[in-house]
Amino acid sequence: MITRINHIAIVVADLDEAIETYRNKIGLTLAKRLTMPEQEVEIAFLPAGESMIELIQPITEDSGVAKYLAKRGEGLHHICLEVDDVERTLEEMAERSLQLINEEPIRAAEGWGFFVHPKAAHGVLIEFLQPFDED
Amino acid sequence: MITRINHIAIVVADLDEAIETYRNKIGLTLAKRLTMPEQEVEIAFLPAGESMIELIQPITEDSGVAKYLAKRGEGLHHICLEVDDVERTLEEMAERSLQLINEEPIRAAEGWGFFVHPKAAHGVLIEFLQPFDED
Numbered sequence: 001m002i003t004r005i006n007h008i009a010i011v012v013a014d015l016d017e018a019i020e021t022y023r024n025k026i027g028l029t030l031a032k033r034l035t036m037p038e039q040e041v042e043i044a045f046l047p048a049g050e051s052m053i054e055l056i057q058p059i060t061e062d063s064g065v066a067k068y069l070a071k072r073g074e075g076l077h078h079i080c081l082e083v084d085d086v087e088r089t090l091e092e093m094a095e096r097s098l099q100l101i102n103e104e105p106i107r108a109a110e111g112w113g114f115f116v117h118p119k120a121a122h123g124v125l126i127e128f129l130q131p132f133d134e135d
Numbered sequence: 136m137i138t139r140i141n142h143i144a145i146v147v148a149d150l151d152e153a154i155e156t157y158r159n160k161i162g163l164t165l166a167k168r169l170t171m172p173e174q175e176v177e178i179a180f181l182p183a184g185e186s187m188i189e190l191i192q193p194i195t196e197d198s199g200v201a202k203y204l205a206k207r208g209e210g211l212h213h214i215c216l217e218v219d220d221v222e223r224t225l226e227e228m229a230e231r232s233l234q235l236i237n238e239e240p241i242r243a244a245e246g247w248g249f250f251v252h253p254k255a256a257h258g259v260l261i262e263f264l265q266p267f268d269e270d
Binding site: 001002003004005008010011012013017018021022024025026027028048049050051053055073074075076079081082089092093096098116118120121122123124126 | 136137138139140143145146147148152153156157159160161162163183184185186188190208209210211214216217224227228231233251253255256257258259261
């Protein structure tokens, strides 16, 4: 079951500049900033209600995000729908023959997730995510 | 003050097909479908938590959305941040020298809003919206 939009991801060339814009001009607040070396990105989360705006800057030139930035420029990258059971959601999507990028859940910054191919969702890269339990 | 993500807008070529995908494959529900003749679009709203996914199909060939679809294909179009006072938000953005598309609030499907130019927000078209009062 989809419970909310967890985040909307925006690819940027310079994370410092983007944080400056989204905080001081757009009017959001910065909640967290972290480096994900295995995904070759630095990211910042800015909450908006129950969701977050995620700014992503590639830190290498070879990642999918780096190639996206080189090809399409800065802008909206994907939306992330939060679910209560990511394993079951993935099974359901596979049963519905939805074209998936991941065959099993992968570890993301905030939980376990998988991506649906944009070809299967009218040009939109969609992530499904089950957040880590908070203890 | 930004209170939540009101909606994420996705431009599609065929609204019926897109509703079919987002409802029966992605797992959302259809809340509302309407035609906005003055904006030359048909739109559908599918709730996700406190936000909505908005699917937009142009119904003419001349609108901004039609040109966007012709040039970039289907995909993410804009994000809409809900505010409690759209007039004041617009004034603040102007004071901060943020490049705006509208100089005063315009009437949208769900309230009064204005758009910030993608050049001012790292490639993202951002709408600010104050919903109509519900009586």
